[in-house]
Amino acid sequence: MKPRTLADVMAQALAMEREAIQRYNALADVMEVHHNRDVEALFRSMAKIEAKHAAQIMAEMGWTDSSDEARPRSSPFGDDGPESVPEDAVHYLMWPWHALQLALSAEQRAEAFFAGLAVTAPSQAVRDAAIRLRDEEREHVALITAWIVKTPQPGSDWADDPDPPRYTD
């Protein structure tokens, strides 16, 4: 559904943020169940960050939870939003470094998405909004890249588990 107005673009950005929040929380839950506390905490932080972005968009546009624009989108078959980490990309022994790599890719995709939107925008208002959002995502990319530099890198044996898989049912 191609955005035609500024509101369209912002609504789409908001939806992307919201999907990313849900996804980060879902991934955090998965990590919680598998007792990977560090990565759980990191995904929850990412969820909070995305929530801040979402709140910013709402504030900027003067939307509330009951606004039409803030309602969930009615295109349920959409692929994962560009900003969402794919569900199958995780591992129970993954390190925070891995998680940040995934978050980085997500932000890069988001940046590319808005960059593409800017190119095909049907109006100046839309183009301006897309460019602004692209730049914001670019900032996020930079922030995460810096974060990664400070994060310990896993060794080649990060996925080693001496215990074999157990069966339960």
Next chain:
Amino acid sequence: MTSEFALSLNQIKDVALSRRSTCGIADPGVTVDAAAPRPPRPEHVPPPATPESLSIALAGSGGSGVMTAGTMLLEAAAKAGFYGLMVRTSGPQIRGGEAAALIRLGPRPIDGLDDAFDLLIAFDWESLPRFADEIPMRSSGLIVGDSGAGDPPAVFVAGGARFAGVELKKTAKSIAGSWINMVALGLAGSLAGLPATALAAALRDSWKRSDAGLQSNLLALQAGIDAAATLDFAPRLAAPAPTSEARWLISGNEAAGYGAIRGGVRFVAAYPITPATELLEWMAPALAKVGGSLLQAEDELASINMAIGASYGGVPALTATAGPGLALMTEAIGLAVSAEVPVVVVDVMRGGPSTGIPAKSEQSDLSFAVSGLPGDAPRLVLAPTSIADCLATTQWAVQLAEALQAPAIVLSDQFMGQSRAVIDRPRDTGFVAERLTAAADTPDYQRYLDTPSGISPMAIPGTPGVAYTADGLEHTQTGTPSSQARDHTLQLDKRERKLARHDYGPWWADVEGDADAAVITFGSVTGTVREAIARAAGHGVALRLVALRLLAPLLGRELDAALAGVSRVIVVEQNHGAQLFRWLRAMHDLPGRPASFHRPGPLPLRPGELMEALLDWHRTAGPAAPAPGADVGTAAAKEYA
């Protein structure tokens, strides 16, 4: 063809007239069995204590229409105001094999066969040897056969019964378009004292072919009636008192099916198996009529799971099977226990184990029904005591399963399931399915909530706000799978408590009499036990009857009350392993030193032999009998001199 039926003449002599039984004071570990072959002693056949019942057998083979004639004879008797019972027996062929209709008529309700037959009409002799065990003749009995076919097999007249020849085949041939079985029907009915109008009416009512054929067969019927007048046989049936009470002619399978529908069943999953198939077939159109549905399954694993799925959806559901099918259903019955989903499984018991003897009756699935599930899995087990009781007890099973959200196994058997009887129109007991369900949007709904009764409201799919996942895995009160000790204990207690604490009312057993010696039994054997007790009373021995309908959970307190004042009990059942005897002793302390009378199928227990066994037991297990635990040596096996 099974070899056990290829009996030599000597074996027939030994086995056929064996009415002997042994019963002893059963030691733990010593199984007392009954009816090993004994030499025949016809002069000790006790005279029937109920002369007003008449037992007639029709036997033939090769498409002679024995079953049709038998059914019509029973219908004619009903029209004449009699009660009656018809048991069918046959060879393994699908059609054209040996067949016999065993009928007992009388002015009072009949729940079992007598010791011997007064009248046997044999269309031919080839079919008869198979039935030697099942058609013992009274010494005062009459065998009628085709006069052109020679003498009856020796075994049938060895006890003193007379033979008279009638031109059955010739008569039928002489009336164009008529059948030999209609000649036999006229003959048998008239000898039994049934009025010609009743016989003709039975023929007319069930005639489905051409009118010309009907006329021919009415003539054949009359020819049979005329032939009866030439025979020396005094029908001993007293004319029944006229009644305005409605009566039904029904089989146990049909009665169970109707009982289920009365109770509220509206979904049946079906996989055919002898001797349960007719129950399922009867239900197909019956359910459609009342707005339910029947689904044929690919196997018993499917049928039980379909029934459970339907019940999970809120619709009372049932399936019917026999021993081998019940074995396949075991895992899913356990699922119904764990997930607390109501379901009724009718097991029409047959000879076991394994494929066993499919077309014969036995009471040998009891152990499996009451304890044959993995894990600690409380479930309901009920057993109707007669063909008529198949209706009420199945109806009750539906009510209990729904109220207690648990599976209920109904132990019927081939004898009741496939036999037809004239019964009083059953009054409606009022047992109906009433499931405790969850209201929409119940806050903090927990499907498996621990309650004092053990019963927790069940959310029915379609109800908003209370969706849950039913689970065979052990679970928390919410239904989330759990391996925690406290959850397991809580749920185990809950599931046991809901059955144990329920008030089952008076239907759990029939308790009759107040003697200090009691006979405990269940199922189809009850009718024979009652008759044996009545005969024993004629010999001055009073016995109390406890016929159990509810076998699991076993109601200890109620059993104690039923046995108040009883110092000794004997448990009577039709199986090799004394299953009820062992179950009762495992679950409860019975008074005195409990005895067991048990014999496997395929032959029914008979009232005369049972009476003698009870008298013998009563005599030897008197007040001086040792208390349980005392050393009494080996079991005493009695032979009747």
Next chain:
Amino acid sequence: MNDTCTAAAVRTHADYKSKTKPVWCPGCGDFTVLGAITRALAALELPPHEVAVVSGIGCSSRIPAYTTCYGFHGVHGRALAAGTGLKVARPELTVLVSGGDGDGYSIGGNHFMHACRRNVDLTYIVMDNHVYGMTKGQASPTTEPDWDNKLSPGGTGIRSFHPLVIALASGANFVARAFSGDTSGTARIIAEAIRHPGFSFVEVLSPCVTFRPEQRGWKEQVHQAVVDPTDDAARAARRIMTDDGFNIGVLYAGTRTPYPLKRAAMRSQPAALEAQFACGEVSS
């Protein structure tokens, strides 16, 4: 959860996901299948309390509790039977039957065949990972013959089961294959399957990251089917016999009449059944 208060609002896939956290391994394909199912249900605007998810035993059979729909977690291999009974008794419900390849094609094989034949309006979603995950990694019917495992060292040596062939031959009215790595595609196929009358079968390739980590490579092997779905069973049969097991899309969408489900039926009282037993007296 009170879903009547959101009646005015459109449901999203999140409304179909329960609060119960799945125990699946991180990276399991079943997560995205769950996402696809919830998206399909949201697209079809089905109230969760009018949907039932029926399963057997196995990792993917845990799925009912992860939805806000009614769930039935039954015994191994019998989910189709339970789901069939439920749908016939309650035709107004939408019934999804779900499970893995072991549950569905091995112990459940007989019921699979007959469910296709019977063509009751159900949707059967199998998460196929070519292994028995829950019991520590044995070969399942769809496992390749040469996959080495403890129960069959060196591989079973037995040709693997072809579920789409069996489904088509047995009469399923809708036959499709999806891949868990493609959420939206799978969601679309599942929604179509639910909408399609009769028995709809969707086999979802869903990698097992624990016992078959090499299946992460399925991403590169799957490909969209180049032909449209057909309603001609013979054409579908020719296609499936040369299928490489990684064709994604709807193979067959047929026009068989579904199993007749009673709706508002003509109803008598049970007492109407009694006349057949009456045996009246005849005055002689």
